[in-house]
Amino acid sequence: MKARLRLVALGTALLALAAACGGDEAVDTEEAAQATGPIDIWYSDNPEEITWGKQAVEAWNADHPDEEVTGEKIPAGETSEEVIGAAIAAGNTPCLVFNTAPAAVPQFEKQGGLVALDDFPGAAEYIEGRSGDVAEQYKSPDGNYYQMPWKANPVMIFYNKKVFEKAGLDSENPPLATYDEFLQTAQTVIDKGGVEAAIWPAPSSEFFQSWFDYYPLFIAATDGQTALVEDGQAQFTSAEGIAVAEDFWAPMYEQGLAKRETYNGDAFADEKSAMAIVGPWAIAVYGEAIEWGVAPVPTADGISPEQTYTFSDEKSIGMYSACENRGTAWGFLKFATSKANDGKLLELTGQMPLRPDLTSTYADYFKKNPEYEVFADQAERTVEVPVVPNSIEMWQEFRDAYSSSVIFGKESPDEALTTAGKTIESLISEE
Amino acid sequence: MAKAATAPTTSRRIKLLGKHPIGIPFVAPYVAFLIVVFAYPLGLALYMSFHDYFFAAPGAIVERPFIGVDNYTQVLGDPVFRTALFNVVKFVIINVPLTVALALVLATALNRAIPFRTFFRASYYVPYVTASVAVVGIWLWLFAGDGLVNTILGPLAPDPPWLVNEAWALPIIALLVTWKQLGFYVLLYLAALQNVPNELYEAAKVDGAGAVRSFFAVTVPGVRSATTLVVILATIVGANFFTEPYLLTGGGGPNNASISPVLMMYREGIEQGNAGYAAAIGVILAIGVMTISLLNRYVLERD
């Protein structure tokens, strides 16, 4: 006992010692905003984006020998936010990360890890000029942009044409518009289509899973007018929000049309499920192997596809405060989001740069790749995750309530979501 | 036991440095390692648990106020934490006795002159070295609704299936960990068995003891310090389980039925940025395990 007390004392003494010598100075923001010189950046780690990143870095370096950019793929995966979070604390983030999740931005901002892009003259104009009205969604509560909205993967319903045909359904215009139609179709493909599940979103408890089951339908149900929360109020407790849970997803799980088990792999690619909710990045994956069709996410009354909103699954570019040569970083950021480089991004990855009028701006591309056009069109009508304090905690809270009520039917979705709404309102009002 | 004095030493020196002062330089490098690598993170963890703490960028001006025991009271009042703690208890109750019994019996069997001894020893060790990713993939497949286990069980299969069944998810994880770690504990017991003097077995035989009686009369007491080790290590592993609920039950599901304190720490501290809250979970967990370990040691090592 005494020995342990002494140990604690020793530890505390050492802590004080370490804390005393751990005072690094911050970068002088005004000076840094002007500074130019070599910088490091991270881009995402999928092969398509690596290709894009490499060519952008090469092109820049050819013209800027004194401001060399070194690109590295992000140490990645489900844990990329953790890596960035830890690197912020250690002060060794690169200047730019071309894979910053908007949901993590409030946390990085709180850590003091992000540079407000408004430090650079004309930044807000540049961002809004490029992305139009959607840019507003990426502003932090203090009115600054701590992220540059970059590219979206608007999610839609992919379906397997072969399975639909086998089930005797119209594979060009399958009945998927309303909740009732969708449930009916789901039942049919299970009965006759030879699949285990009609649709198989991950039923697991990670905070981000709701982005690919509940949230797109919620956005469609509210005509894109609101995010999960708005002005400190939970929006998912509205009649439309509850209906998505009660009238759509809960029956899906209850009737066994969606599975409560995690699939080890990609259920749609392995033809275990007839449908999937994904964005255009998946075309490259499913393209050859599966004959797929695409439909907008369903709504209660089946509003027309031209009016259906969805979740953007967007990734931003963040500039991190460990960056010294911020002048160069800002220059490269603008370079990488230029019209030409956005075109390259589209061409190499099939993901949608966050620009209005994609189809007219890159008309040639869409003529050659017509299957992407529907996503370009959908990209005009997207909603983001809200930029609020404790954003990830909020999503986890939501996921837990959703999981126990909708997926596992332990309580009524109405009650569970209403309770979660109260908790979430107090979470996002904390600072 | 009469310990022979090593060399004539003054009682004063013994009082100051102990009977074998040479022990101090022996442990010094290890102690240096502990201080250089762990004192600061450990101290910081304690400090964090009393603050509204999060990790900030160097030089960032942030507010991380002292909040006393708020984190602790919040953790203790958190129903999820109570579930997680209760899960540890359940886990340990399943895992530890099973581990000790199976490992000791297997080790005893493997210590005999049996054919293919090398093969057998190696096969029990295999799950221990196989990467979690591969192991978890196999269990997902085995315990899926239409997996091998349910196919064999037929109408007896639980509904909903194992990994999404609130009653079964945690026991399945406990079994998985027992199975994966068992090889290591078998090795520990095998090592311990080498030091049980053979004449004790001879004596037991002379007394007319059969295999079972000599197992309980000779083997079990003979490997007691290894049993302490196994119990403590298995308890620690049990209290720290994380990878399995993270990968196998989709983040502690269904409905937090298989959540663990370390998984909560991961969610709170690393995903959600509540480092202070996570630290409080860690400290409470560590105190609990420390208490159990010391208790174990006291019970198992007393003469």
Added chain:
Amino acid sequence: MSASVAAEDRSAAEDRRAEDRPPPRAQTGWGRYAALAGLTAGAVLFLFPFYYMIIGALQKSPNTDISGAFPQPGNLTFDNFVDINRAINLAGTLLSSVIFTGGVILATLVLGLLAGYALAQLEFRGKQLVFNAMLLLLIIPFMLLMIPLYVMIVRSYGLEDNYLGMILPFAVNPTAVFIFRQFFMQVPQDLFDSARIDGASELQILTKIAVPLAKPAILTAMIVTFIGPWNEFLWPFLITKQADMQPLAVALGSFISNVAGSVANPFGAILAGATVLAVPAVLAFLALQRHFVQSNLGSGVKG
């Protein structure tokens, strides 16, 4: 010299312990067959995941049905190994794993043995404190310390993208120290005391008596020390930003999170990677295992 005195004493002690030791408890009759049958059933249960991993690694397209557990002639290929080698540099990452793991084992053996011996056999001031510190370290969830450790090692020690930084938190495996202590405690005390009377130094006693007698335990400790860094994912992942320094487990982990679309059979490629990761571990065990048996016999043979 006193070392030879100690050695003589050791063989004398062994005479006492293992006089005409018969082969480890020869078995007769049905008990032996029952044991053999039980062991065989157990071995199948334990070998299955390994087998399944290899089968999965050889499949052209993933077959998660029960038939997938058996080799299908039409569905076999080595492409997965080729694919994984193209995606991650197997040779380079394996080398990195070897450096990381080797460093940890070396440090654990040198520093850990000294500490374990001192904690078991020597009386000195602060011993209890060191033991409790070790136990504490064993108990504290690594998750709690990880980010503070990372911040310290990168910010204060500047060891990012450096093998030293990768090795440091794992350098002396506390489980191994604990194992050393437990087994040195089990060695009969009079062996040490008589060596001390003969004037052997503690270092000589450690290397000439304690280590040879506790060899099976040391090998077990080496295995546990080996497996930690070999399969560790999170820490080396944090500390290495350059892909060419990453150990295989990290490269494989990163590969798993972004395989979609890059290879024909992602699941097969993952299992192929897991196979490459597991095989050296099994081989290392088999290599050590020989010494296991030898030391067993060695202590049984006279003089």
